[in-house]
Amino acid sequence: MARSMLIISRQSPWSGPSAREALDIVLAGGAFELPLGLLFLDDGVFQLISAQKAARLEQKDLTANLQALPMFGIESLYAAKRSLRERGLDDAQLSLPVELLDDAGLGALINRYDHVITL
Template sequence: MPKSLLIISRQAPWSGPGAREALDIVLAGGAFDLPIGLLFLDDGVWQLAPRQHATTLQQKDLSANLQALSLFGVDQVFACGFSIAERGLDPQDLGLDEVQLLETAQLSALIDRYDQVITL
């Protein structure tokens, strides 16, 4: 049985390659039926914000990758509710309907559920 993997994405989509790399790992894992989850934490929750203008920042838009998660069998997508609130985002406006909001106290239990964890 393959080991489960949790990717924790902590970078804003415009802060460097970390956000894209996290999504690439998740999509690749999903394509190979790996038990995989994705957690948006800290500035990583900015990836879920609607109406991003990636071309203005000379970045590639990540919204298509986010929308493809379910197509690749990735249905374990989480976001830290505190991180969202701290950045003034409205959970109702997030880019994915499948995102499960977690309280800070739930994060360690989530991480413990996975065999391996990668933070980007």
């Protein structure tokens, strides 16, 4: 049986390659039907905001990759409530349906997975 993996994406889409790398890992794992989850934490929640203007920062827009997650069987998507609140965001601004977790929920989520990778 395949071991489960949680990818924690903590970087904004414009702060470097980490956000794209996290999505690449999740999409590759989904193609092989691995049990995966993706958690957006800290500045990683900025990836979920619709209407990103990546071209202004000479970056590639991650929106298409994010929208492809369900097509690859990745439906376990999570975001930290505290991360959203600390950045002045709310769930109405998110481009994907994610399960919002409080601090206790984050701990429980991490404990459910066999492997955790943080980018």
